[in-house]
Amino acid sequence: MLLWPRSLWLQLNIVHPQAQILRAFSSVWRQCQVLMHELGLDDPLVTPLRERFLLPLMALLYPDYGGGYLDSHRAFVVKYALGQDLELGCHYDNAELTLNVALGKDFTGGALYFGGLFQAPAALKETLEVxxxxxxxxxxxxxxxxxxxxxxxxxxxxxxxWLRASAVRNRLCPMCCQKPELVDDEGFGDGFTREEPTTVDVCVLT
Ligand SMILES: O=C(O)CCC(=O)C(=O)O
Ligand SMILES: [Fe+2]
Structure with a gap:
């Protein structure tokens, strides 16, 4: 399925030169990342993508993981290049569901590998490479x-x-599996809400 115009990286290069800057960022495990929010592309691009396209699709594909209740996101562009970041260590995301789109440029290598859910004891026994x-x-x-x-x-x-459903994460933080203790933040923050959103029954271990 073609999800993204090939020219997006070009638009990022030209319109938003900061996308090219190698920068330290919130997460210690990557050198080069730019938030779509910082580029002013959250409201015009990512939010409509989530609400109009991803929400109905994820509701069908992942109903048990909050797919029908996605109400915020954290979206960013990552860059890998020789002499910079080459790979990304094994991890799980601060997200109920994730969309990862290859924008370009020309490259070889960099395949994603997947194991099971992080809570499962033998989650990395057999991996699938994509x-x-x-x-x-x-x-x-x-x-x-x-x-x-x-x-x-x-x-x-x-x-x-990173697609987030507050109805799911408000009950149990997906990173630490504890009941979240909330502090105020800007924008979508980490996707938690104080008001009780529509509830949904989800078992985090399935
Ligand atoms: O480099 C990739 O394609 C994977 C990125 C990823 O897993 C992440 O940012 O959470
Ligand atoms: Fe990830």
């Missing part, structure tokens, strides 16, 4: 262990959208 295809997206559960194999050649830019 090659990135420029213009296509990969959907997966945020709690599914995954990482990116080393880049071999070229430059790889990906759009990653």
């Amino acid at each position: 090659e990135h295809v420029v213009g296509s997206g990969i959907l997966h559960r945020g709690g599914q262990l995954h990482g990116a194999r080393p880049l071999c050649k070229g430059e790889r830019w990906n759009l990653v959208v």
Whole structure:
């Protein structure tokens, strides 16, 4: 399924030069990332993508993981290049569901590998490897262990959208599996809400 115009990385390059800057960022495990929010692309691009396209699709594909209740996101573009980040260690996302779209440029290597849900004892026993295809997206559960194999050649830019359902995470934080203690934040924060949203029955261990 073609999810993204090939020219997006070009638009990021030209319109938003900060996208090219190598920067330290909130998460210590990656050097080069830019938030779509910082580029002013959340409201015009990512929010409509989530509300109009991803919400109905995820409601069908992942009803047990809050797919029908996605009410916020954290979206960013990551860059891998020789001499910069080459790979990404095994982790799970701060998200109920994730969309990962390969924007470009030309590259070899960098495949994603997937294990099971992080709560499962043998979650990394057998992994599934999925090659990135420029213009296509990969959907997966945020709690599914995954990482990116080393880049071999070229430059790889990906759009990653961490999709969040407050109805799910308000009950149990997906990172620490505890009842969340909330502090105020700006924008979508980490996707928790204080008001009780529509409830949904989800078992975090399934
Ligand atoms: O490099 C990739 O394609 C994976 C990125 C990822 O898993 C993440 O940002 O959470
Ligand atoms: Fe991830």
